[in-house]
Amino acid sequence: MDDSKGLALAFEEAKISYDEGGVPIGAALIAADGKVLGRGRNMRVQSSNPILHGETSCLQNAGRLPSSAYKGSTMYTTLSPCDMCTGACILYGIARVVIGENKTFLGGEAYLRQRGVEVVVLDSAECRGLMERFIAEKPEVWNEDIGVEERVYSREGVEAPSV
Numbered sequence: 001m002d003d004s005k006g007l008a009l010a011f012e013e014a015k016i017s018y019d020e021g022g023v024p025i026g027a028a029l030i031a032a033d034g035k036v037l038g039r040g041r042n043m044r045v046q047s048s049n050p051i052l053h054g055e056t057s058c059l060q061n062a063g064r065l066p067s068s069a070y071k072g073s074t075m076y077t078t079l080s081p082c083d084m085c086t087g088a089c090i091l092y093g094i095a096r097v098v099i100g101e102n103k104t105f106l107g108g109e110a111y112l113r114q115r116g117v118e119v120v121v122l123d124s125a126e127c128r129g130l131m132e133r134f135i136a137e138k139p140e141v142w143n144e145d146i147g148v149e150e151r152v153y154s155r156e157g158v159e160a161p162s163v
């Protein structure tokens with residue numbers, strides 16, 4: 001699947017979450033042959049569930065799969081994945097992680113690369129715009145989502161890029 005098409009699926013999910021009053025992060029898991037294995041969105045607010053981020057919600061919706069199903073698969077996510085979602089992608093052997101943007105938050109990209117996962121950042125203005133809007137509107141919900149009290153750009157001590 002073309003990366004922009006995969007990201008478009010993830011972004012649709014992010015917009016649904018925003019409209020539901022939730023954290024606007026979406027994901028889609030696409031198999032090596034282009035089949036959509038699952039889609040999901042952050043459900044922290046909607047389900048009051050701290051482990052349902054975009055990517056983990058997507059994995060949950062994809063259901064139980066044999067490990068072979070993840071081989072060569074791509075996780076599309078609107079935002080750079082946090083430590084939890086980075087770990088989930090590594091655990092299931094997802095081959096590629098395609099990220100909408102990493103300007104509002106930088107997650108575990110270095111760790112993904114270190115573990116042999118291909119990381120592509122598409123620098124989507126659409127994804128970034130939605131996150132910026134959400135963070136401006138509900139900063140406390142966003143901080144809670146990544147487990148901090150005050151906004152940080154990254155939990156890895158990386159400085160925010162000047163834009």
Ligand SMILES: [Zn+2]
Binds near residue numbers: 081085
């Ligand atoms: Zn996450």
